[in-house]
Structures are given as C-alpha cells and as structure tokens.
Amino acid sequence: MTNTILIIDDESAICEALSGILADEGFASLTASSAEEGLHVLEEKDISLILLDIWMPGMDGLEALRLIKKRFDLPVIMISGHGTIETAVQATRNGAYDFLEKPLSYDKVILSVNKGIQLARLKRENRLLRESSPSENSITGNSPAVLRLREQIERVAPTDAWVLIRGGHGTGKELVAQTIHRYSARCKQPMIAVNCAAIPEELIESELFGHVKGSFTGATENKKGKFDQANGSTLFLDEIGDMSLKSQAKVLRILQEQKFERVGGSRTIEVDVRVLAATNKDLDEEIDKGTFRADLFYRLNVVPIMVPDLLDRREDIPLLVEDFSNQFSRKGLGRKKFTDEALYLLQRHSWPGNVRELRNLVERLVIMTGGDHIEAADVALFLGNAPLQPPPAPVADSDYRLLSFKEARRQFESEYLLARLRENDGNVSKTAEQIGMERSHLHKKVKALGIVVK
Template sequence: MPDTILIIDDEAAIRDSLAGILADEGFAPLTAASAEEGMQMLDEKDVHLVLLDIWMPGMDGLEALKLIRQRFSLPVIMISGHGTIETAVQATRSGAFDFIEKPLSYDKTILSIKKGLQLAHLERENQLLRESGPAPVNITGTSPLVVQLRQQIERVAPTDAWVLIRGGHGTGKELVAQTIHRLSRRARQPMVAVNCAAIPEELIESELFGHVKGAFTGATENKKGKFDQASGSTLFLDEIGDMSLKSQAKVLRILQEQKFERVGGSRTIEVDVRVLAATNKNLEEEIERGAFRADLFYRLNVVPIMVPDLVDRREDIPLLVADFINQFRRKGIGRKQFSAAALHLLQRHAWPGNVRELRNLVERLVIMTPADEIEAEDVALFLGNAPLLEPPARPVDQAYRHLDYKEARRRFETEYLQARLAENDGNISKTAEQIGMERSHLHKKVKALGIAVK
C-alpha cells in the first residue's frame, strides 16, 4: 500500500504540482490549503508524512508543526519561499525532519520524503521491539517430540500459512510463534503480539483495530490498532480461546477480508497480515459449549501445531536447566551447577506448570542455594511433598553400557555438542555462549571430536 503524503500549502499551484509528482513516484498525495484544514485531515486520514509551508494565512506552519509533533508521530518537512537561517533553525528545534526552500528542487524533495519515511519506519520498528520484550531464544531439547516440533516449524515458517499453536500453560507457545516469525519472510519487521485474555471486552476492538478521535470517552486522538501495526508482518493472537463471541465475529471478518474500519471511523483500511494464534483450551469443546465460533476455528486452524507438555519430554530437562543457568548468569544472578542427583529428581516431577514452572524453580534455586552446586536435597526442599513419577526412559543407556569411561565420555560430548550446534544452525559463538564455554575451547573440542559444522 502506498505511503500517504499530506501537502499543506496555501498556493494551489504548489499543491497541484507536488501532488502530481508524488503520485508519479508511487505515493498517495493529499492536499490542504491551510494549516487548519490540514489538522482536520490528519484527524481523519492515515497520513505517513507531511509537507508543510511556513507562511500561510491563519495558523502559520511553525505553529502547526508544534501541534503535529504533539499529537501525531509523523515526520514533517517544512517548505518556504521566505526562509531564513533563523527560521530553519527554529523549525528544526521544533521537530521538523527537514527544511526545503522554494522554488523546490523536486529531486531533493523526493529524496527528503524517502529519508523521512525510512526514519519513521525505523522508529516504529524500535517501538515494537521495545514492546515485544527480550529477543526470542531457541527451542531447547533433543527429545523426539521437540525434534518433531522443530521440523513442523521449519516446514511452515517460510510460508504465509496461518498456524494454530496449542498446548498447556507454560509450554512455550509464544516461543514457537516467535520462532515461526523469525524463520519467515516477514522477519524484517517485529512480530506484533496481543494477549486476548488480558484485554477487557470493551477495549479489545480499539486494541485490535484502532480508533478515531472522539470515538468514545477518552479517545483524544487517532490510534492505530494491532492489525494496522502488523501490516506486512505477523500478528500473534495469544489465548485466542478467551476472546468474546462478539470480538470473534469481528476478527473473523477481518481475517477473511484483510480489511477493517477503526472504531468510530468509516474509512476502510487494507492490511497484509499473517496470523498466528495460540490457546491452552480445547477449542472443539468450546465450540460444543457455544463459547467459540466454529468458522473462526477452521479459519485459524490451517496448520495445527501441538506444543508438548514438559512431563512428556522430561529427557530435555538437563538441557533446559543448563540454558536457564546461562540466561541467569548473563543477568548477573550467578552461575551454579546442578548435581546429577538433582537433575534426576527434577526429571521425576510432574511439572503441571510446564517449562515456565521449571524456569521459575531453577531461578529460585540459583538465588537461594548458598553452595555452588545444587543437590537433590535442595531441589526436594523446594518441591515439597509433590508426588514423584518414575524416571523417564533413557534408551541411550544401552548404548553406553559396554563402553569404557573414556569412550562413553567422548560419545556423550559428541552427541551433546551435535545437538546444541544443530539448535543454533552450527553457530559456534552462539552455542559457546549458551553452554558456558569459551568460543576457542569449543572450536577445538568440535575439531577434536570430528564434528561437522555447517
């Protein structure tokens, strides 16, 4: 969709000439003959950049610039036939992106517009990155279920197919969504996430679709919604099963048409959004109860992905613990080790809170255990009287049983490093950081073990 440029100038010839050139360059021009008219259009239209004359009847350009900077996050390029150095400095201090003198050099004007739009795009990316929190980490584990999960992600990520991610609380559904987005063609822009369970029903339409000024009490300015922000990128609808039926109906229409109107607005906005959704609920049962729309379920469920519970992949717990310890070390919490007996006990817990519960427990143990090595007794103290499961099956034991210590150690190191390197696509530096080893040491170890690196 073309970027919309608003030209505010009291000279009709300038407006018409600029509008024609901008249209030829692939932009969508809008024109206003006064600052007052321009401010009204900014309230009503979705504008990406403003070309603003300084000397106009009524409100002048410098006054309009201050209002635009206060109310809208837009780059503004000042244009004037009577500019002075003092005026240019004043405009720049007031937030103007650039200052161009008349008669306009159209090549210079187009170049300035493109740079202004690029800056606005980068600012939007930075804002979304700040809102999205820490960078996603890899999906850790070598169990058959995790290997299958990664294979599913690798197959679906390069496509634009919609994905319904299912799994219990704390299994890592958002991490799966982040990984799909990171491996997709849309990865240049941040994924936009919405927790459908955390937004009150009366506000979810405004949150998803945006609103226009005056749409309701407290709507003091135009606001873009999450669908708008995610255009060209990925929208992650977390806990979609907690969305009200009324909101489900509106989302369904937008998902089908990829167009919507803001709350209180009448202009149709088209978007290009890939949707990933996640839920911990059994949506088939929710449909039977009348709490979830069947048509929305079938629209979202193009590619279903099930994230396994931790209890079904307990063999991954030692790798997860090692990852968490390294994450905490980078946060300055300190580095501890878990004894084999402690890890064995962790593998016998049921983990109703899944990976999130394990991470919280590991952090608690690292902080509260005074010794450098965390023992089974420390783990038992924090687990309390929780019932223990049988130890997870370890088919690899048979492969080690008839080896001497040196060869068993070599085989374990080889398998362990191959698995960690595979998780990081062969990246030595990243793997070294995750497992707490010097890069040069890891490089030598990989070479000594004869491990092939991509």
C-alpha cells in the same frame, strides 16, 4: 510494501510537484492543504514520512510538528519559503528530521526522504532487537517433540497461511508465533500481539478496529486499532479461546473480509494481515459447549500446531536450564552451574506450569542459592513436596515399531550411552575409550540427548 509520503502544504502547486517527483522514485503520496487535514490523514492512513510546510493558515507547521511527534513515531521533513536559522533550530529541537528551504531542490528532497525512511526502519529494527535477544527468542531443545515443532514452523513460516497454535499454559505459544513471524516475508514489520483474555468485552472493538474521536465516553481523539497497526504484517491473537461469543462474531467478519470500520466511523478500511492465534483450551470441547464458534475455529485452523508440554520433552531440560542461566547471568545475577544430580531432579519434576515454571524456578535458585553450584538439595528445597515423575522406562523391542527411525535411533542411543556411562560411574573419558568414540564427541552427544548419570 510501498512507502507512502504525506505532503502537508497549502500551496497546491508544491503538492503536485512533490507528488510527481515522489512517484518517479517509486513512492506513493497523499496531500493535505492544512495541518488539521494532515493530522486527520495520519489517523486514517499508514504513512512512512511527512513533508511539512511551516507557514500555513490556521495551525502552523511547528505546532503541527509538536503534535505529530507526540502522537506518531514518524520522520518529519520541514519545508519553508522564508526560513531562518532560528526557525530551523526550533524545528530540529521539536523533533524534525531535516529542514529544506524553498525553492526546493528535488534532488535534495529525494535524498532527504530516502535517508529519513531508512533511519525510521533502522530505529524500528533496533527497537525490536533491544526488546529481544536470540537466546530469549529461539526454541531450545533437541527432543523429537521440539524437532517436529521446528519442522512445522519451517514449513509454514514462509507462507501467508493462518496458524492456530495450541498448547498448555507456559509451553511457549507466543514464542512459536514470534518465530513464525521472524521467518516470514512480513518480518520487516513488527508483529502486533493482542491478549484477547485481557480486554474487556466492551472495549474489544475499539482495541482491534480503532475508534473516531467522540464515538464514546473517553474517546478524546482518533485511535488506530490493532488490525490497522498490523497492516502488511502479522496479528497475533493470544488466548483466542477466552474471547466472548459476541466478540468472536465481530472478529470473524473482519477475518473473512479483511475490511472494517472504526467504532463511530463510516469509512471502510482495507488491510492485509496474516493472523496467528493461540489458545490453551480444547476448542473442540468449547464448540460442543457452545462457547466457541465453529466457523471461527475453521477460519483460524488452517495450519494447526501443537506445542508440547515440558513433560513430553524432559530431555531438553538441561539445555533449557543452561539457556536460562546464561540469560540471568547477562542480567547481572551471576553465573551458577547446576550439578548433574540437580538436573536429574529437575527432569523428574512433573512441571504443571511447563517452561514458564522451569524458568521461574531457575531464576529463584540463581538468586537465592549461595555459592557457584546449585545442588540437588537446593532444587529439592525449592520444589518442596511437588510430585515427581519416575524415570522414563526403556522402550521394549516391540514398541520400537511405534517410533520413526529417527526417534528409535535417538531412544537406542540414549539407553545405550546411559548404560555404558553408569558402568563407568559417569566417567566420560573411560566410556569414550571403551566404545571407540572421541571424548569431545561423546560429551556433545550426552549433552544433546540430555543424559544425566545418577
């Protein structure tokens, strides 16, 4: 996406000259002849950097700089025809990225602009990295269900197709959305997330489309909406099934046209937004009940992805527990190891809260359990009388025809290795010697398959 530079200067000749040199370097530019006009443009347009004159009629550049840094996270380069060291210092203290004196050296202007945009991009990327670490934002597991999920993500992520992500509470739908965005061409911009269930119906328009100052009680200044913020990037509509019918109608029009007006405004704004939506509800059932619009469902459901329940991927539980334990260790909660018996008990739990429930339980156990190991008794204490699932039954020969080759092979390997390990009371070295496999290879295979010997 082309970077747009806003030039705020009351001298039209300076604006024209700067616009020309910026165009030669591949930048788009907008101009404003006053600080007040420039602030209005910032409310309406996506700007990458600002060139701001200090001495102007009305509001001066230093006052405008304070307002810009307060309301917008953008690099500002100050320009002045009669600047002093004191003025430059004051501008820098107020958050200016650079200070250039007139007559302007266009080489210095371009150099400063390029560095300012690069710095802004690095700050944004750094912020995203701080907000997330790879281990906390990757889909953990090697079960057939997770392998299928990863394959779907790998196929759809590089495209601009819209995706409807469905699954139960706590399955990781937002994580799937983040992964799709991270592997898309839009990943240089942050994904904008909206929890549709958390926004009151009367505020949904303002939240999504923005509003102009004075459009309703409490609208004390112009505000960009989520669609504006996601321009050129990805908009994630979480819990879309909880949106009211009235709000659904408004969103549908915007999704179809990619155009909207802010609340209280008259100017049409066009955006380029990829939409990912998620819900834990059965939308087909909601459509039959009349609580969800069929046309909105078909607009969103270009590529459907179903996130499996934890119960359908129990073999991933040891890997998830290890992942969570490492995360909590990095946060200073200490490193603790779960025994095989404890993991076995976790794999038999029904997990109505899915991965979120498992993560919470692991954190609780790490905090509340003494010692370096977490035993089955510790797990049983915190699970209480929660229902357990019986161990998975072996697949009958006739049932293998229902599985893909990869699934059938995985099932056979799991049953075969579990039986041999049980014969040797869980002794990996002895089992490896008997079946003609390297001990390290068998250990990795057992871990990957989530085999727990009891």
